[in-house]
Amino acid sequence: MSDGGDRPRNDDGxxxxxxxxxxxxxxxxxxxxLARPLTASDVMxxxxxxxRTAHNKLSTLVDRGTLRTRKVGARSRVWWVPMERGPDPDDDRPLAVDNAIRDATLPGSGPTxxxxxxxxxxxxxxxxxxxEAKKADFLRDVYHDNPAGYESAEAWWNAIQPALKDLPGVDPPAERGHLWHFLGGD
Structure with a gap:
């Protein structure tokens, strides 16, 4: 490791x-x-x-959901890139929909x-x-089983509905409309 003599410093030194x-x-x-987890020493x-720098970078990536980590001993920890499961053979939803859900802009990181x-x-x-569903239908039938960390149905809806309207096959209500329509996931 270098002694840092040639590293740039900020205005505070x-x-x-x-x-x-x-x-x-x-x-x-x-x-x-690619399946082997790494230690902070590997990254260092x-x-x-x-x-400390290696830990900070790894922690940032965990917070972003890019990496996962786990303690493997009293003082040891490993990090890895999570591998998503392949499509569920029982799921007839198109891969484009799964990708859109994975890439949707939603608040939070990690488990949230x-x-x-x-x-x-x-x-x-x-x-x-x-x-054909109304907002009230989603709040009644979906929110309670999937609160996603929200304490109110209204806060949940404010986060979910902008992402829902961007998914393939979803036709959101027209201005002042109430019905959401499903046009198909193809």
């Missing part, structure tokens, strides 16, 4: 952070065995940085974001099963 979190992600991409050596994607998926599935 502290070392300027010149290693973006994506650099730590590049270490994962460079592995020969590859980036020629301190253990995962729960909100599940709630969006449940709202989509509800509309597919009930091709």
């Amino acid at each position: 502290q070392y300027a952070d010149h290693i973006p979190p994506e650099a730590a992600l590049d270490v994962f991409d460079a592995r020969d065995d 050596e590859a980036l020629d940085c301190s253990r 974001l995962d729960a909100r994607r599940e709630a969006l998926s449940a709202a989509y599935d509800y509309l597919a099963a009930h091709p």
Whole structure:
């Protein structure tokens, strides 16, 4: 590891952070065995940085939902890139819909974001099963089983409905309209 003598400093004399979190992600991409989890030491050596810097970059990526982590001993931790399961053979929903749900802009990160994607998926599935639905139907039939961290149905709807209207096959109500329509997921 370098002594930092040639590293740039900010106006306060502290070392300027010149290693973006994506650099730590590049270490994962460079592995020969893409399934092998990495340690902070692996990242530290590859980036020629301190253990604290490696931990900070890894933590940022976990917060973004890009990496997952787990303790594997009293003082040891590993990180990995989560691998999504392939399509469920019992799920006849088009892959484009699954991709749109995965890429939807929803608030939160990590487990909270995962729960909100599940709630969006449940709202989509509800509309597919009930091709004409009102907001009240979603709040009554979907919210209670999929609150996604929201304490009120209205807050849930304010987060879910903008993403729902962008999914393939969903026809949101016209201005001042009340009915959501499902046109199909193809």
